[in-house]
Amino acid sequence: MNTEWIAVDWGTSHLRAWAMQGSTALDHAQSDKGMAHVGPDGFQAALLDLIENWLPGAPVDVVACGMVGARQGWVEAPYSTVPSEPLPDVPIRVPGSDPRIRAFVIPGLKQTTPPDVMRGEETQIAGFLGTRQNWDGVICLPGTHTKWVQVSAGEVVSFRTFMTGELFDLLCGQSVLRHSVGPGWDEDAFAEAVADTLSKPEQLAARLFNLRAADLLQGQAKATARARLSGMLIGAELAATRPYWLGQQLAIIGAEGVSQTYATALQRQGAFVETANATEATLAGLALARNMTRQTA
Template sequence: MNIKAEWIAVDWGTSRLRVWAMQGHKVLAQAQSDKGMGHVNKGAFEAAFLELVEDWLGAAPIDVIACGMVGARQGWAEAPYATVPATPLPEMPVRVPGTDARMRVYIVPGLRQLKPADVMRGEETQIAGFLAQNPNWDGVICLPGTHTKWAQISANEVVSYQTFMTGEMYALLSSQSVLRHSIGQGWDEAAFQDSLAETLSRPESLAARLFGLRAKDLLEGQAGDTARARLSGLLIGAELAASRPYWLGQRVAVIGADTIAKVYASALQPQGAPVTILDCNEMTIAGLIAARKHVRAMA
């Protein structure tokens, strides 16, 4: 199928590059590769990008709107952070100089918080997509992933946010610690909820509870599926205890991949937090559409 994009939406993270051929608000095609920012040398970004989109380009230059770690200092071009409180798309995206004549490449800036120190790249675009579809929405947006973000939203601005390394801790503990011998692949929802309650009420017990997963395997033959769910519950429980000022008494939108978004929703709902789940890809595309509107308005 011969596809010529009107413009191209790009989510370029540390580990993955994802692109969508766009016609207005409509996705015509999509592609991805493992050439995330962390796997591409400084001078090789354009080549990695063209590998995926060459067939979508025509003779006339088209807009390419990108978000994520591609705008980091080590990325294709640095897109400096905007400081919160700020709208999630506070400035004109940064134009990448010297690109192939068939494209005009723009990168969405990330957001930074000075006190306490925090940064985000990519999540601001998902927030922008959500607010484009839900203007004047006040509440908290949770963006679960390797580094989960909790963002307070008011008057269409990101007022403050906090990042938790819960996902990375889970990956390290389940694959590189002594717990790797005890963790399975399935899921036990009751075990998840029990462990969640343990560290939500007593987060200081986390380190001891973690080793208990190994001990239960050795002494009681605890199932790997149960251990996996308990590990997740312990870590997310500690995160919810620390992020309580964000979600307590607030409505919460969870933007993430289907599986992890449902896990966070199942953790929040018993605490009385009204939760809405949204797909991260859909919100990313919606945010990139909003960013392109900025570009066209300034052209």
């Protein structure tokens, strides 16, 4: 296998890597050695465990995005301030790396008012925009911490982060609702909960306990409770982000399941939604960043 360079998406929970030839992925590997599971001096070892079989004889470029550039990461890659291009600066070179690799980390973006930050999403945004000339609109990147990003003239103008995914996991696993929520899905219940919460977001805290009461008094199915819980939280998020998506050109970049959930909720509100694959956008953005390192070499 002729590995030309290595692309890395290093998040809080997981480490993913691809052996690349140009913009084509030759192989893929991943581990649970995300930033939260690696000690201060363990980043290089965790990476080499994953990619060692791909390394050619000559030193190879490794370009990484995500939490690997945080203060607790392999090397701190300072944030760039919006408004800004998604990749405004050349990635930061990791000092003292193994002689077989030249490692670079992509900086994140920050917003001063209201305060907000992103790491990793900027690379997906760059990859998405790289295949769509003159694209203006709003990009939603759903996940544990969902981002809503306003894009104009090739720049990230502003963004907001919502902890919707994390709240869903906490409520399912650690609140009283853990007794009432289970696997499965009810599409009608989800749509009803989205619409109800969009119209009355101030009722969210009370509506959440209704899920427990409906279980105790009416034997509500756990799959229905799960769908309603998701619909309530996403509905509250859509109520807060209405100025972002209402009447705007809108794209969703994320994993297929959660992207479709958001797309369904938005389409039922009359929004026109384009979806893009998160892995493809990440690799395209990492390839753009790699070209930046080559131009300054």
